[in-house]
Amino acid sequence: xxxxxxxFDVISIVGLDAARIRxxxxxxxxxxxxxxxxxxxxxxxxxxxVCRCAKCAAxxxxxxxxxxxxxxxxxxxxxxxxxxxxxxxxSEEDRKWGMKELERILNLSRKDPAYMNKVRQVRQTAVSAxxxxxxxxxxxxxxxxxxxxxxxxxxxxxxxxxxHERGLTxxxxxxxxxxxxxxxGRTQLAQKLVAQGLxxxxxxxxxKLSQVDESTGEVKENWSIYCxxxxxxxxxxxxxxxxxxxxxxxNKPTTAKDKYRFFTSxxxxxxxxxxxxxxxxxxxxxxxxxxxxxxxxxIKGYVARALYQKLYGKDDxxxxxxxxxxxxxxxxxxxxxxxxxxxxxxxxxxxxLDKFTNPYVGRDRDNLEREIKESILEMRQKLKKEYATGxxxxxxxxxxxxxxxxxxxxxxxxxxxxQHHSGRLPNEEESL
Numbered sequence: 001x002x003x004x005x006x007x008f009d010v011i012s013i014v015g016l017d018a019a020r021i022r023x024x025x026x027x028x029x030x031x032x033x034x035x036x037x038x039x040x041x042x043x044x045x046x047x048x049x050v051c052r053c054a055k056c057a058a059x060x061x062x063x064x065x066x067x068x069x070x071x072x073x074x075x076x077x078x079x080x081x082x083x084x085x086x087x088x089x090x091s092e093e094d095r096k097w098g099m100k101e102l103e104r105i106l107n108l109s110r111k112d113p114a115y116m117n118k119v120r121q122v123r124q125t126a127v128s129a130x131x132x133x134x135x136x137x138x139x140x141x142x143x144x145x146x147x148x149x150x151x152x153x154x155x156x157x158x159x160x161x162x163x164h165e166r167g168l169t170x171x172x173x174x175x176x177x178x179x180x181x182x183x184x185g186r187t188q189l190a191q192k193l194v195a196q197g198l199x200x201x202x203x204x205x206x207x208k209l210s211q212v213d214e215s216t217g218e219v220k221e222n223w224s225i226y227c228x229x230x231x232x233x234x235x236x237x238x239x240x241x242x243x244x245x246x247x248x249x250x251n252k253p254t255t256a257k258d259k260y261r262f263f264t265s266x267x268x269x270x271x272x273x274x275x276x277x278x279x280x281x282x283x284x285x286x287x288x289x290x291x292x293x294x295x296x297x298x299i300k301g302y303v304a305r306a307l308y309q310k311l312y313g314k315d316d317x318x319x320x321x322x323x324x325x326x327x328x329x330x331x332x333x334x335x336x337x338x339x340x341x342x343x344x345x346x347x348x349x350x351x352x353l354d355k356f357t358n359p360y361v362g363r364d365r366d367n368l369e370r371e372i373k374e375s376i377l378e379m380r381q382k383l384k385k386e387y388a389t390g391x392x393x394x395x396x397x398x399x400x401x402x403x404x405x406x407x408x409x410x411x412x413x414x415x416x417x418x419q420h421h422s423g424r425l426p427n428e429e430e431s432l
Contacts, residue, residue: 002099005106007041007049007062008122012115013105014069016041018122022266022275031069032058033360041065043126052087056360057326060089067098076367079329086329086367136277137202143242145203148196149225150233150243152189153179159232164427166299167414171430172306180232181248186225187211194223204245205263207273226265226273233263236281236298236323239334245279247298247323260297260323278323280330285315289342290392293319294331294368295350295409303410304350307417310426318342319409325351325364332375339379339394347372349398350409356401365398372396 011018020026025042029035035055043049051068052059058074060067072090079087090098109115136142155173159180163173182189187209193200200206200223209224229250236245246263253259266275283301293304301319308317318338322328338344349372355365376394380387387393405415414425421429 002063003048005062005102006119006123007043007065008119008126009102009106010049010062010066011041011043011122012118013102013109014066018125021126024126030055030058032056032074039068054324054326057087057364058089059087063095063098063102064089066102067094070094070098070101072098086326086371135202136204136274137199139238139240139242139244141199142203142244145193145198145200145206146235146243146246147177148193148198149189150177150179150235152192153182153233155232156180164425166410167303167307167417167426169306169427169430172302172426176302177235177243178232181227181230182225183230186227187222190223190225201272202274204274204276205265207265207270210271221271226267226270227263229261231261234260234298236279236321237283238279239282239284239337241284245276249299278327280323280327280334281319281321282334283319283321285309285317287314287316289318289338290316290345291318292335292338292344292347293317293350293409294328294348294372295319295321296325296352297321297323300408300410304413307410307413307426311413311417311420325355325361325368328364328368328371331368332371335372335375336379339376340383343392344394345392347376347394347396349396350412352408353401353404353406369396369398 016026016028018026020028021041021043024044025040027037028039028041029037030039030053033053033056035053038055039051039053039059041049041051046061049062049065050059051065058068060077067090072094074088075091076086077089155178159178160170160173163178168176190200190206205226206223207226208221210219210221212219227248229248230252231248231250234247234249235243236247238244247260248263249260250258262276262278264276265273267273281298281301283298283305285305295301295304298321301321304319305315305317309315320331320334322331335347349365349369351361351365351368355361373396376396380393383391404412406412417426418424
């Protein structure tokens with residue numbers, strides 16, 4: 001029965017708008033947690049399509065998508081993908097019921113020409129979007145474009161002051177390349193990048209703008225930049241130090257949890273635009289790495305490493321920063337690589353304080369702990385000889401609620417820094 005229905009049947013039955021599907025997938029409100037546009041439905045991945053909520057991690061295959069709209073019991077499941085991330089899918093008991101219910105619905109619906117026409121339209125919409133979809137550019141291309149782009153920009157005084165308050169010095173800020181978003185002249189900035197010989201094709205944040213030449217009436221297409229909301233750019237770097245994505249810290253978030261947005265141009269209205277990909281930011285010290293923190297958000301990683309250097313006079317810390325507490329699937333291969341190539345002694349889960357009060361974050365934290373511990377055990381087997389001859393055995397640590405001195409790892413370290421420097425911030429110390 002599983003192969004006798006498609007994800008397009010499910011989309012039609014549960015009433016999802018197929019027009020939202022772009023580049024093989026679309027975002028919808030999650031029926032489990034209510035997250036607005038958090039449920040991603042991909043019609044091409046897996047065995048006939050998959051779904052997953054970025055907020056509560058509910059998801060699964062095309063049958064699970066149907067069941068998410070019927071209040072199922074969810075059970076933790078490890079993905080079969082390379083990252084092996086955890087998600088929460090309907091129980092086997094619910095899946096058995098769902099298969100029978102789908103069979104009943106389809107036996108009735110497929111007798112209705114209007115239903116069959118609707119399914120064809122949904123499929124055609126998805127196929128058209130897939131045919132028009134582009135593949136994101138390579139990490140090297142993105143890094144070249146983003147680095148050159150940031151060099152054309154400046155950081156406003158208010159944004160610099162805000163970063164000072166978080167614990168960064170001017171030297172830190174300039175090294176990281178924080179920059180304010182351009183309020184005007186975006187097309188001109190894109191043309192400067194083109195003039196440098198850079199290829200903006202399939203780089204998130206860039207799109208083609210149609211303009212009419214007033215003297216000739218000719219319509220020309222020029223590259224431009226999509227960042228309508230004021231704020232500042234936060235580079236996201238991979239383990240090789242390449243800027244592979246960027247966030248924008250908004251000046252005026254719409255909600256307390258909507259402070260950051262990806263620098264992306266994956267919108268229907270933006271020609272040749274492409275969506276950003278969520279990446280884990282790797283903030284890595286230059287000395288042999290002994291400590292690894294896993295936390296949320298790239299800024300926390302930048303601040304944590306900078307403060308750690310100043311507090312302890314060492315640069316042997318690596319901070320892995322996920323974007324969204326449930327998006328830790330890519331942590332496992334990074335941890336394995338770090339343990340194999342460095343004398344790692346401690347791996348510390350350092351999610352924010354709300355892991356003790358928010359059930360979704362608490363659940364994600366528990367699953368992250370399981371991922372870390374399993375990674376450590378796997379590497380103990382793989383590197384048995386090295387550990388037997390003196391390589392440090394990594395251990396897992398997680399702070400209890402009472403040990404937190406602030407909301408997150410950055411606030412925690414900043415409190416310690418101030419305690420040792422008469423309440424002064426690092427930039428104030430630097431200016432003395």
